[in-house]
Amino acid sequence: MPGMDTTPSPGWRRDVFDVLKAHGVRHLAYVPDAGHATAIAMAEADPEIEATVLTTEEEGIGLLAGAWLGGQRGALLMQSSGVGNCINTLGLVASARFPFLTVVTMRGDWAEFNQHQNPMGQATEAALKLMGVMTWRADEPAQVRPLLHGAATMAFDAEGACALLLGQRLIGEKEWVK
């Protein structure tokens, strides 16, 4: 999608879906996360998008590789804990150079109330890099659109493995006591 308008819009949650759609993504595979709720709802409502809920995140890697074999683009939406589930399967992406695009909502990253999220959250970016996935981080709403556009371009036009991490500062603190 060269020349795409990357001017930030106020709703970064919508931007995630809009940029993926503008890049011709036809498959959105996901394990739900609150930070992805908008994109998931928009995907489920869009007749042009095949939205697939997964039992575990690595299923999305196989699904998207299969869709690419069949001529279609897709992306995986998951939380940082799911990156840990994906490690071995990311070898498929690397060894066959399948385009891979994922948007990862972070936990254990900033203002985390639940320390059990910290080990995987702190290892997420390094784990992706260890498996050959390029990473970008968005901590401000204005960053989401241009960074996702860049990642999608490198995934689909250059057969890259690309992850955009959405930081906890962007998503906002989880409200534990209401």
Added chain:
Amino acid sequence: MSGILERRAAVAALLRDRAGLLVVSGLGSPSYDVMAAGDHDANHYLWAAMGSAMTMGLGLALAQPARPVAVITGDGEALMGFGALATIALKRPRNLAIIILDNGHFGETGMQPSHAGQGIEFAAVAHACGFPQTETIRDEAGVEPLRRRIHAMEALSLAVLKIRAENLPRALPPRDGVFVKNRFRAALGFAPS
């Protein structure tokens, strides 16, 4: 429990007159069986990513709804992707057939008994998940009807073939992942990026 079907003959019979059939094979012996039946541009052999054969077949079936897609994998490989049965059952692509070559053992690693060899029945699990067609085939008479059902694309299906627990000489598919991927896409008319 393992069975009496001879795996190479069964897979070769399933891939006969394959026309537009697209095939994804799970790592280890199922990939060798598919290769032994004849290398083909529309075969995608997995060499690793254990547990991914069924999900790869799902993505392919969704992207190519007019073509029959067969996933040919082993009981061990399918066990690692067990949750995929639930994911696939929800999507229900009618052109997808999951074929599990079940010898009840992890054949590639020394024939250790698998869960399938100790009571887990894939056909029953798939049925419980909501697969509209499930069956267990124990003899050669069941193979040709299965081949016809794969091409009919009437409903999402899972078939378990109870095969003999034996390690046959390997028939090694190409190991260059980029080549296999691009060859497959080219067969469907898609250019490399």
